[in-house]
Amino acid sequence: MVESRITKLPSQAPPLEIHDLTVAYHKKPVLWGIDLVVPPGKLIGIIGPNGAGKSTLIKAALGLIPGSSGWVKIFGESGRKGLKRVGYVPQRESVDWDFPVNVMDVVLMGRYGRLRLMQRPNAHDREVAKRALEMVHMLPFANRQIANLSGGQQQRVFLARALAQESDLYFMDEPFAGVDAATESAIVGILQELKQKGKTIMVVHHDLPTARNYFDMLLLLNMRVVAFGPTEEVFTYELLQQTYGGRLTILAEVAEAVRQRGA
Amino acid sequence: MNELIPQFNWHDVVVSPWTDGFSSTIWIVLMGAMVATACGLVGNYLILRRMALVGDAISHSVLPGLAIAFLLTGSRGSGVMFFGALLAGVATTLLIELIHKKSRVKQDAAIGIAFTSLFAIGVILISVYAASGKVDLDQECVLYGEIGLVWLEEQTVIAGATIGPESVVRMTAIALITVVLVVLFYKELLVSSFDPGLASSLGINAGLVHYALMSWLSVVVVSAFESVGAILVIAMLILPGATASLLTYRLPRVMALTVLHGVISSVGGLHLALWLGCSTAGAMVVVGSGLFICAWIFSPSQGLLRRWLVKVEDAPLDPTISTKPMKEAHL
């Protein structure tokens, strides 16, 4: 296993730290014993075959799915406290695009994490939302209902919502799926800008050739961590073979046995 | 046929209720409007969360709760009835979850089994004990209520001032509370309906919102029950919101149009019932459905007329092709 070479500054906890995390999905183990320490200020791609648990890893890190063992810490905090500094861009299919909201409404939702129970978004929140929309070049569409957007535009709105969260750690789940080339390069540009500002971004990505160009570091995932480190070191034939080669049939079989008999 | 549909006499049907019969008319209309407001606002969230038929289920299953509460305590006081029906509503939700989580029966069948069983128990209790005079709800009233008699009830007196019939006062209070709740918790309801994953990651407890919504739905349904009966509550829950959502994309406007729809159906239904001599609640729903059809045809953005003029493509006619978006995220 390639180890990360970042030294931890004693005064600052890493953006994401995972220890021995095992996660089950519908009683079937999907991730086994995940160990991860993520350095700050990097653009990290998560790649692996289908069913490898990439989305599950993000959801477990956010606490949306409970782990059956191990723990996750975000900037040294666990549970809800850690979530305050996280921005999340989920998969596009997870949402009903016929919902009666317009682009501005969706982006404002990103500010809700900072508002208390019955508090309304104020002028400052709207400012932040506008700036986020500007960054993704969607400000002219602020009043458009979300059903009337193309795939690429929807993705940019989601990104703007995450930017409005003003987070330090971002999780993105397949942000380039079904998106046109122009939007894709625009989004990559925005991610680079974020990185320059010292943010940490973790992206589940499905396309190998572009993964090599877009990301500083790669996490090769297939039910367990195959490798994690700088792209040039990790993007090798052997490691990719191990990730995509499908030699872990036993792991999958046993996971199925656990699901059926309930260990 | 002539016997069935009476002569339409303008004076009798439209004018006289507001002149001679004002004192009874006003209460009926107010009751209808309040029921439609409370149900419509809560119902909007059912539509957005795709739980319209869970609302139908709860409206049926409050019946045994009401019947048992009445049989045990012998009184039709609000507190007792509410409690009985609230328990029944919670019992339904739990029963549905029990059936479909603990066996391979799917959710749609679980809903059907749960509410029909509970409703059957309710009807049996009522018909077996109705003859002995213990229960004074009759079977048909259960189905479509008798809103027309609401003005005959006892008047509520608060601080020495006579306000109005008991159930109208109660329904108005519930409608007002509903409005307040929807306004106060607007963003929590919005984000948990739109994107539960994001809601959780923002620290909003989506499960809590769900159970709170179900509980308040039970309260609203119970209050509406006596006026409109079990079956038509579902109409009050989703007709206004469905109509409104055909006319606008903005949620706040949907909410406002919901209330407007409720008031119009209420007034229109009253007059229709006076003319045809039929159930008032049924007439209100018919008028509401009429409004829906108008919106469906004439809506500037989604209407059938516009589609015909602009030749928009329909979704595939093959009913076996699902048009639901995939909800299961990739692993």
Added chain:
Amino acid sequence: MRLLAPARWSMVLGLCLFAAFGVVDAHAARIGDLSETRIWEQAIRFFSLRDPAVRYAALGAILLGTSCGLLGSFIVVRKMALVGDTLSHAVLPGVAVGFLWNMSKDPIAIFIGAVAAGLLGVLFVNWIQQTTRLKEDTALGLALAGFFAVGICLVTMMQRLPTGSKSGIDKFLFGQAAALGAADVKLMAVVTLLSVATIFLFYKEFLVASFDPGFAKASGHSVKVAHYTLMWLLAFSIVISLQAVGVVLVSAMLITPAAAAYLLTDRMHRMVLYSMAFGIASGLVGAFISFLRPNLPTGPFMVLAASLIFAVAFVAAPRHGIVVRWWRQRSQSRRVQRENTLKSIYHVLEGRSFQQEGVTVEELAARRRETVEEIRQQAADLRAHELATFDKHDGVIYLTPEGWQRAAAIVRNHRLWELYLTNAAQIAPDHVHEDAEKIEHVLGEEVVRQLERKLAFAKEDPHGRLIPDVATIQRGSGPRREAPSGYRRSE
């Protein structure tokens, strides 16, 4: 004669149910009028089918049970329960129009009117979904309530008429089996026969179209025809059941017996047969109960009978019922506990390099950090399963040959799994123990063979402990003369 089994079961269930209802109703009878005859006498009178009214009611119940059970099976597996509910409410205006046609209860007119209204409702639902952004559940609710409201208006308008209260339309709301006449039953028989024949003849087309429409289409079957035919037959079976069960509850007769059948079998054709049997049973019981007192609606009793059958299936079904599942889980966790005890015994023996055969209760208690009492119980349990012998007086446990094999196998599983996780899955050695604690109990023999091959019959686990090989497992727990061995490499 496989048909007899479900039929027999449902008769038994039916008898239990009406016995149960007999008790309940006996109480109810004391409150209202006292009936002159007792329950058993009434039952005999009913089932001997002496009265023509009873004959028609019983026949009607059988026919509707068959029809609803048959169509209901397809509804349940296609997850269309709520479509069935909407369809059954949407027929009401059609029933009213049917009454108005001749101002009397004309079965044919009512049938045509109701089917037309129901199918119109379904068309309405589809049309809404195609032309607006409203979702399926909303569209269903709109059609259900809208059509039903029109129906209610018509019904209440009719009740105003001088002939209104005698028309009998109000019986259609909750059902009245006693109102079934010869003409009604004839219609029901024709329709039921039609449905059964259609499904029987085209069974495999319906099956594949329901299960996998994409595949069916690709194989040249017409999925659309199958779907529309099912909707027509569904409308038919709803409409013929209306008079007995009532508009409000007829959807329960579609869903509940079929859901009960769904829990009892994995084969579709058996599900259909069980479903029909349960439908017939519920129908007969419901009809009988509604005869006990005048003016009792039939629908709710039929539904309650069906729900009771479902409840029994839910609890007691051989593979999917909760009692069985609970039992399986319990015996599973008992087994895991036993295996953990065996494993600890092995560890104690290993710690002594297998020099002595017996393990004292105190040693085991120290090893497992439990009390002596708990260890005694576990030892007694092992003895009950013939995995160990346990002498209560001197408190020493000896493993039987079978116990030894089991213990060694568990330890082998645990260590093999740890090795696999560290080598093949590259997980850190200090993370693997907890996983192995759970996995050791569920590894099947075949997977173990695969693991052994994959790990090239390694001798030691990540912590340096020996992995028991086949020879060790066969050897038994007797004291060793030579040092224990793990696998030998074949080179």
